Amino acid sequence: MSDATYVVSDGHTVDHMDEHPPTSTGISNEKLGMWVFLASECLLFGGLISTFVLYRNKVLPSAPGETAEHLHDAFDIAFTSTSSFVLLMSSLSMVLAVSAAQRGDMRILRSWLAVTALLGTVFIAGQFYEFYEFSAIEGFGFTHSPAWSAFYTLTGFHGAHVTIGIVILLVTLGLTFRGRVGQHNAEAVEIVGLYWHFVDVVWIVVFTIVYLIK
Amino acid sequence: MTDITVTPEAASGDHADDGHAHPTDALFVRTAVILAIITAFEVGWSYLPWWDGAHGLRSFIEISGLLIMMMAKFIIVANVFMHLKFDKPLLSWAFYFGFVLAVIVYMAVLTTFEIWSSGPPGFAP
């Protein structure tokens, strides 16, 4: 690998990677920026979660003449629990990737990045299956009722975030092969990790509020 | 759930360059195990037959139990996996400020909708 010879674009040097960047707070711009952004995301997901909580009982009959079914009658908690567990474990693989990056263990770093992206993909596949099940098989589409609109919007928004996260992970993985990501800028991996963990944290909240609370 | 206090015993030694403890992989694995256990508890809790048709106090206990476990998971991931516990306090302030603001503001909204005393499920157009 050529990590050692590559001059990092931000002017920090390979030798000094353990030191704090020259900022007033001692936190690098990128990390502070990411945390500030994540704080902002709390308000975005908060709005969508509140919408869901407000509308969760606003269901309509699936067909005229039938009684309205509650969302939970359609949910498969065992299935969703499994996919939630998968996403939760992807947080572990992510944090191990960060730790490998800090040690400079490129092989392990790449493996854990790949595992994280894979677990994320499994989660997304599960979500696709679930959406298909609800909308095509059980007849509760996006336009069915306020409750289902809110459900798809909230979980779909989260899914979009996971998908973006997977793309970022794959790009990071690619950059490790070009020596653009490695021990010299392990913090880049950490920042990608922050985003990924945040997506996981949002799902922790969504899983409880949407699926577990009846 | 009092045993979830996470202590970075990895603090000692080589990486303590700036007074911040660097957590070890072993800590992360242990944390993940704890998270998995809480998740199992959560799902199990929601399946307890005891809640069938619950309302009033019983429903309150069911939901608060779930929310407490949710918050425990949230904080563990934020503090350990996202390194808030090992990082500068400013980051915790920035993030939890947004989080708490979101909780307060949206709780206020839902309160004005009287969501906490909602009637039976379903909606008659």
Added chain:
Amino acid sequence: MTTNDGALALGSGGALTAPPMGVFARAGQTKGWRSWITSVDHKRVGIMYGAASLFFFVIGGLEAYLIRLQLAQPEGKLLSADLYNQVFTMHGTTMIFLVVMPIGAAFMNYLIPLQIGARDVAFPRMNALSFWVFLAGGIVLNSSWFLGGGADGGWFNYAPNNGVVFSPSHGIDFWNMGLLLTGISSLVGAVNLITTCLNLRAPGMTLMKMPVFTWMSLVTQFLLLFAIPVLTAAQVLLMFDRLFGARFFDVSAGGDPLLWEHLFWIFGHPEVYIMILPAFGLISEIIPTFARKPIFGYPFMVFSGIAIGFMGWGVWAHHMFASGIGPISVAAFSVATMFIAVPTGVKILNWLATMWGGKLRFTAPMMYSIGLITMFTIGGLSGVTHAIAPADTQQTDTYYIVAHFHYVLFGGALFGFVGGWYFWWPKVFGYKLSELHGKINFWVLFVGFNLTFGPMHILGLQGMPRRTYTYRDGYGFNFWNMVSTIGATLIGLSFLYFFWIIFHSYRAHKKAGVAVGPDPWDARSLEWSLQSPTPAHNFDYTPTIEVFDDFWHRKYGEDEDGRLVPVATGAEIAQPGNGEGVHLPSPSYWPIVLASGMPFLAYGLIFNLLLVIPGVLLIVGAMIGWILEPSTDPNADHGHDDEPSGPNDTSDVAVEPAANDEGDAVADEANAPEEVAAR
């Protein structure tokens, strides 16, 4: 130096100078339009924000004048009811999102790095992105005029009136898309400027030594950071409702229109402070300068700004007293709203106390600042009357409300901004705007403003409803409406006059050929220690800050009676503007390329999803190019030894914030505001 023939040449052409894997040749111009579209310089971004918002200001102003012409007489025939709805909606939306907010952003972009002693913002390319996305949003919003008509639901577009059933044209879709884009822009800007304020302060510049303008900007950016996503959430719901048939605001299916109102105003009330706090900050710099006294009660100024920021989150429902939210909510929000007048009052008292006993110089910027204080106080007082819910239910949706918010937004924010233009014009463009004409301009604007909006108080209390395209003869509305329209004409003339003053002052400056000097106003904050116009590299060396108003204290000492004794002039101690050895972030095409993908998404969602594909390709491509392009061109000529282990290298200096050795500080500064590759 980078070659730059065929700037948009794709592929791996010979002109490729940005290793590794750059797609575009590095932008290298310092002059011409290309240097502007690729610029990541916070000063240029600020100027572009200002220019774009002045352009939108003309559009919004013409819309306002159409409204006034329509209402000049009873039974006006100029606009149909439908067109009138579009015009007032677009006027409000344009003025708020495309004028007042970006003018604030213009000042913040330009001034924050200068006031804290930084080379640039924390993420220069994201700064450029923020501007281009804003421009894209403004264009998408205003393109609705040519594509089937503007939004027609009022700037807050209440549900269910914003649904397809009641507003079948695409106007509200354009509104939605345009504001989603400006929201992205604001969010990117907020992350950037918060990081800048917290991270890039010069040695010694503690938070409590930052100028009040920078403080108010920081509060504003935090408000944006947390308020914008709430609006985004609401708009996403609306978008799905209108374009994909979701049922969020479908009352027949159980959807609740109040949800929209809540989400909108949770955003909307902090938004009010987002618009006014930058202007507060501006006049907090202008007044001490022309009173020749430090700002009175600096910590109170700062903490009242923070208090406004906090309390702004607890008062949103006072916009909804008439929507049936229940007596307990009304009472709680009514009380909270009365309380928020307190920190605002603290600010007004502090400005007055700053002027009290000062050696006042009534320059043009000072007059606009005093105009702000007086006009904002009137608007603030009528605001307190809205806090009282029973009175508010009478005033809701009358011209009294229109009068109130124009007094705070026009008489408040815009007066502050115009004062800011007069004040910082020499710093930005290197020549002063004519003082004489500036004062006349102030009086024309002041009279016109009061003639326009003063009578609206009376009209409102007489019961004239807002948002109604006409009124009948015999209700007693005729006289004051005519006065108001005459006033609006004066406002229009005063801005034409303002544009003429810019032109005139520029010509006079060219003819006289006298440089304005670094410190024309004998001012207090750091930007005046630089040459005018500000050199591209800002500071030759990083200043070290010892006290609040450090620059002032280097110009003036005190004798034993506490009187000011000049020790040096600003010109003497100003930095000479020698940028040798300074290492700036390189220009980049990627921000504008990324932003150019956004309108495709917007139009694609509205008209045809196929259009989304080129949009996504542009955005993803630009992101990849962005990541692969080092933020500072390794080949750029910066006369600076790039060797990491050089004696002037950043990291050694960085951990010692007090280091004020010039050579080290240059290197320190040069490296601070750049980005890692992965961002």
